[in-house]
Amino acid sequence: MTAISLKQPVTASDDIIRFEGIVKRFGGAQALAGASLIVRRGTIHGLVGQNGAGKSTLIKLLAGLHQPDDGRIEIEGQIFDRLTPHLAEELGIHFIHQDRLLVPTFTVGETLFLGREPRISGTPFLDRRLMQRRASDILNEYFGLRLPNGTLIGELSTAEKQIVQITRALLNQPKVLIFDEPTAALVAREADILFRLIRRLRDEGVTIIYISHYLNEIEELCDQVTVLRNGLDVASLPIRDTSAAAIARLMVERDIEEMFPKPEVTPGEEILKVEQLSARGKYSDISFTLRRGEVLGLTGLLGSGAKELVRTLFGLETPVSGRIEISGKPARFANPTQAAGREIALVPEDRRRHGVALDLSVAENISLSSLARFTRFGFLDRRREQSEVEALIGRLQVKTNGRDALLRTLSGGNQQKIAIAKWLSRRSEVYLLDEPTVGVDIGSKVEIYRLIGELAARGAGVIVLSSDLPELVGITDRILVLFRGRVAREFISSETSADAVLAQSTGSSKGQRHVG
Numbered sequence: 001m002t003a004i005s006l007k008q009p010v011t012a013s014d015d016i017i018r019f020e021g022i023v024k025r026f027g028g029a030q031a032l033a034g035a036s037l038i039v040r041r042g043t044i045h046g047l048v049g050q051n052g053a054g055k056s057t058l059i060k061l062l063a064g065l066h067q068p069d070d071g072r073i074e075i076e077g078q079i080f081d082r083l084t085p086h087l088a089e090e091l092g093i094h095f096i097h098q099d100r101l102l103v104p105t106f107t108v109g110e111t112l113f114l115g116r117e118p119r120i121s122g123t124p125f126l127d128r129r130l131m132q133r134r135a136s137d138i139l140n141e142y143f144g145l146r147l148p149n150g151t152l153i154g155e156l157s158t159a160e161k162q163i164v165q166i167t168r169a170l171l172n173q174p175k176v177l178i179f180d181e182p183t184a185a186l187v188a189r190e191a192d193i194l195f196r197l198i199r200r201l202r203d204e205g206v207t208i209i210y211i212s213h214y215l216n217e218i219e220e221l222c223d224q225v226t227v228l229r230n231g232l233d234v235a236s237l238p239i240r241d242t243s244a245a246a247i248a249r250l251m252v253e254r255d256i257e258e259m260f261p262k263p264e265v266t267p268g269e270e271i272l273k274v275e276q277l278s279a280r281g282k283y284s285d286i287s288f289t290l291r292r293g294e295v296l297g298l299t300g301l302l303g304s305g306a307k308e309l310v311r312t313l314f315g316l317e318t319p320v321s322g323r324i325e326i327s328g329k330p331a332r333f334a335n336p337t338q339a340a341g342r343e344i345a346l347v348p349e350d351r352r353r354h355g356v357a358l359d360l361s362v363a364e365n366i367s368l369s370s371l372a373r374f375t376r377f378g379f380l381d382r383r384r385e386q387s388e389v390e391a392l393i394g395r396l397q398v399k400t401n402g403r404d405a406l407l408r409t410l411s412g413g414n415q416q417k418i419a420i421a422k423w424l425s426r427r428s429e430v431y432l433l434d435e436p437t438v439g440v441d442i443g444s445k446v447e448i449y450r451l452i453g454e455l456a457a458r459g460a461g462v463i464v465l466s467s468d469l470p471e472l473v474g475i476t477d478r479i480l481v482l483f484r485g486r487v488a489r490e491f492i493s494s495e496t497s498a499d500a501v502l503a504q505s506t507g508s509s510k511g512q513r514h515v516g
Contacts, residue, residue: 018038019037020074034232040224048212049227053228064087102161106152135171179208182210215244216244216508263453265294268293271429282305284485293461298464299472473498477494478490484507
């Protein structure tokens with residue numbers, strides 16, 4: 001077997017990557033406000049931060065996909081004005097992406113050598129034997145795995161696809177490997193195999209940048225961690241000098257006292273009950289209740305099952321077992337129409353694709369799901385419809401040129417208000433809000449928080465799925481945390497903090513499981 005060596009000389013004081021004072025703007029939004037990232041050669045360096053903190057932008061700059069507006073880029077002591085994807089690869093920087101980025105109809109061999117296929121000497125023909133031998137060697141040496149060269153990517157498991165992606169990088173003798181949320185879709189045994197590989201690569205001199213929301217993984221695996229918040233690096237610490245709880249506090253620290261207006265509402269009767277709901281491979285034995293006037297928070301990392309649970313409650317996915325009750329009566333939804341018929345509303349995370357119709361007017365979007373209310377004998381009562389639309393535009397303080405303006409001319413925050421107004425017009429009883437403030441400005445967020453409070457005050461039940469943990473603590477009565485498909489803990493919002501919720505959702509909390 002041909003030996004494959006990744007061993008590189010390690011100088012303990014070497015900084016292989018230095019990003020200093022990096023500024024990056026997208027239009028009027030500033031993604032990075034002078035962030036720095038300094039990575040030592042031959043170490044595992046964790047990179048953490050909440051959504052929107054700047055992690056993705058920083059990594060895309062390293063990949064050459066974006067260019068900085070200001071700051072200094074230095075790789076192995078050499079200063080660069082800018083990086084390109086080709087240059088990053090020439091410098092030995094490779095990426096293991098969260099979404100795998102593999103073509104399902106390609107074979108394993110075609111995928112591993114795509115763009116750099118070896119040729120038989122003196123001919124234009126591919127040297128398929130050499131490709132298969134090199135692939136087999138590294139798959140066996142690092143993973144103890146033999147994948148037939150003709151196997152299609154689409155036939156592989158999630159873990160096997162990740163192995164192919166890592167193998168493709170290893171064949172290029174990488175100096176730096178960036179792992180982006182690599183365990184999000186892996187089971188515990190597969191994650192343990194990955195951790196052993198990452199440690200081995202570090203010991204052979206490969207530098208690892210490890211991005212993860214699972215702070216227990218950062219604590220267990222990394223040598224150093226950089227914490228980003230609001231486009232800045234707020235700390236860079238040796239793991240031996242910190243803890244997952246301390247990292248969590250650095251990630252979420254901010255003044256939240258005045259951001260979350262919440263009316264005092266006494267919850268009423270039970271409106272929604274979920275008992276032992278399960279969907280194979282997504283979530284298991286989920287049980288909870290929701291009362292009128294209550295705002296229930298739901299959170300969990302990618303792969304926790306939280307988003308799939310919300311989709312199930314709106315009839316977009318079907319559980320394999322369990323029970324749902326609406327106002328004490330059994331309910332099972334084969335599609336969203338049936339869910340809406342039981343007065344359940346969903347405001348999806350991707351409002352532009354699933355929540356609104358950009359090429360329809362503001363008025364048409366608002367009345368879209370409640371036309372039956374404005375229709376008599378098959379005719380639409382325009383006066384009633386317009387009266388309702390004008391009232392909702394005023395109530396939600398939607399900034400628009402008028403009810404006939406195309407929705408695409410509104411800002412993201414105002415589009416989100418229209419997505420909610422659509423269901424207010426229908427007068428639903430249970431509201432499922434999936435990341436309701438993602439991508440909107442602070443002012444619009446506060447207005448949406450007020451609206452959520454109003455829904456509760458009028459007796460609706462509201463479930464808010466959000467990865468913004470200060471937001472959840474500020475606007476909800478209770479919070480359910482899902483971890484790897486199960487309810488890990490229930491918090492009383494007024495008695496907890498964002499870092500405690502984060503610790504539970506990342507698996508770094510050692511507390512007992514509490515489910516009410």
